Amino acid sequence: MHHFQYKGDELFAEEVAVKDIVAKVGSPVYIYSQATLERHFKAMDSAFAATPHTICYSVKANSNLAVLKTFINLGGGVDIVSGGELFRALQAGVDPKKVVYSGVGKRDDEIAYALETGILMFNVESELELDRLNEVAGRIGKKAGIAIRVNPDVDPETHPYITTGLKKAKFGINIERALEQYGRAKEMANIEILGIDCHIGSQLTKVSPFVDAIKKLKRLLTGMQDMGIQVKYLDLGGGLGIQYNDEAPPLPADYGTSILAETKDLGLHLLFEPGRNLVGNAGILVGTCLYTKKGEEKNFVIVDAGMNDLARPALYGSFHGVAPVRKDQDGSIVGDIVGPICESGDFLVKEREFPNFKQGDQIAFLSAGAYGFTMSSNYNSRPRVAEVMVKGDKFEVIREREKVEDLVRGESIPSFL
Ligand SMILES: Cc1ncc(COP(=O)(O)O)c(C=O)c1O
Numbered sequence: 001m002h003h004f005q006y007k008g009d010e011l012f013a014e015e016v017a018v019k020d021i022v023a024k025v026g027s028p029v030y031i032y033s034q035a036t037l038e039r040h041f042k043a044m045d046s047a048f049a050a051t052p053h054t055i056c057y058s059v060k061a062n063s064n065l066a067v068l069k070t071f072i073n074l075g076g077g078v079d080i081v082s083g084g085e086l087f088r089a090l091q092a093g094v095d096p097k098k099v100v101y102s103g104v105g106k107r108d109d110e111i112a113y114a115l116e117t118g119i120l121m122f123n124v125e126s127e128l129e130l131d132r133l134n135e136v137a138g139r140i141g142k143k144a145g146i147a148i149r150v151n152p153d154v155d156p157e158t159h160p161y162i163t164t165g166l167k168k169a170k171f172g173i174n175i176e177r178a179l180e181q182y183g184r185a186k187e188m189a190n191i192e193i194l195g196i197d198c199h200i201g202s203q204l205t206k207v208s209p210f211v212d213a214i215k216k217l218k219r220l221l222t223g224m225q226d227m228g229i230q231v232k233y234l235d236l237g238g239g240l241g242i243q244y245n246d247e248a249p250p251l252p253a254d255y256g257t258s259i260l261a262e263t264k265d266l267g268l269h270l271l272f273e274p275g276r277n278l279v280g281n282a283g284i285l286v287g288t289c290l291y292t293k294k295g296e297e298k299n300f301v302i303v304d305a306g307m308n309d310l311a312r313p314a315l316y317g318s319f320h321g322v323a324p325v326r327k328d329q330d331g332s333i334v335g336d337i338v339g340p341i342c343e344s345g346d347f348l349v350k351e352r353e354f355p356n357f358k359q360g361d362q363i364a365f366l367s368a369g370a371y372g373f374t375m376s377s378n379y380n381s382r383p384r385v386a387e388v389m390v391k392g393d394k395f396e397v398i399r400e401r402e403k404v405e406d407l408v409r410g411e412s413i414p415s416f417l
């Protein structure tokens with residue numbers, strides 16, 4: 001929790017009482033702590049202080065401009081997966097030379113936009129993508145800097161939906177095929193080979209899969225050197241996990257030590273693409289209890305936040321801690337905390353013990369800073385909620401709550417109806 005702590009019975013975000021934010025901005029609301037964002041970035045950055053490196057924050061985890069700006073101010077770059085994310089990062093003032101572009105489905109227009117912008121490199125995920133890059137770059141008279149995203153076939157031992165570095169995954173190019181693709185890239189007129197990249201999965205709670213992947217990449221590097229291909233960058237992706245419940249992921253410093261031990265003699269500039277590790281525990285989602293209900297077999301607490309606001313429990317069965325904004329409940333109950341959405345999968349908490357919440361109680365769902373707002377939707381025609389940044393004793397709305405009118409913006413009823 002750290003910057004989300006109780007003072008007496010009241011939950012605070014840094015120096016601001018959470019209830020004061022809700023009173024001003026409404027419920028539900030995402031609340032982020034600037035101090036936590038900065039602490040997490042600095043922990044990751046200093047873990048690699050001994051070697052040239054850039055922390056390219058993975059925008060998908062939380063793409064609010066204020067979050068991006070926080071990391072950019074600390075010297076960070078970004079990892080993007082779409083033209084939209086590039087636009088956001090540029091709005092926030094990123095140095096294009098600190099942008100890496102991952103993703104299996106880059107479109108021509110997105111490639112052209114990134115080339116015009118002058119990003120550092122594309123992490124190439126397939127043979128055909130390499131051809132597209134060469135072609136689009138030639139058409140607009142630019143050179144595309146690339147790394148091949150290598151799939152090292154390492155099991156990150158995490159949730160199957162967020163495992164990316166196994167042979168069966170759609171991501172990257174299998175390590176046995178990588179040399180062949182580097183060979184093709186070397187012959188392409190509009191491609192400049194800059195690096196090697198891999199990202200094996202998300203929410204890793206051990207260092208060993210990262211180390212196993214690096215060992216495989218080092219063998220590939222040797223093969224590339226034999227072909228006369230030198231690179232400058234080694235992009236090791238993101239994936240370092242956080243504590244949601246009882247996980248004990250390595251600290252950034254330990255992750256750094258293990259990685260530096262493997263990479264220190266390579267003479268390469270390291271790139272990292274952390275997402276969750278920087279923002280996950282820097283944010284909470286606060287909702288309000290609308291109703292309590294005793295089902296036939298279960299207790300339900302029905303809140304005004306649902307799977308459209310925080311999709312992770314519904315999508316992955318993932319755990320988010322629960323904390324009353326004011327601790328004045330009598331005892332605890334076992335049950336589900338559910339949202340208003342018309343889906344049985346719409347739960348934020350499933351079969352757990354939590355305080356005996358009553359109507360009107362505000363409830364914080366913890367560790368919601370990563371893949372929270374960014375995965376939210378308008379399902380059930382629910383406007384997306386506001387986001388707030390806290391810094392010391394100040395807070396500001398960094399994204400306004402959508403209005404119902406926003407929900408139909410751009411829609412029209414055709415004249416033939
Ligand atoms: C290519 C790439 N880089 C970085 C990340 C960020 O991952 P994480 O939030 O686990 O650090 C992801 C998501 O897993 C990704 O797909």
Ligand SMILES: N[C@@H](CCCC[NH3+])C(=O)O
Binds near residue numbers: 060162312370375
């Ligand atoms: N959305 C996932 C992480 C996806 C990682 C994306 N590469 C989560 O909420 O845990």
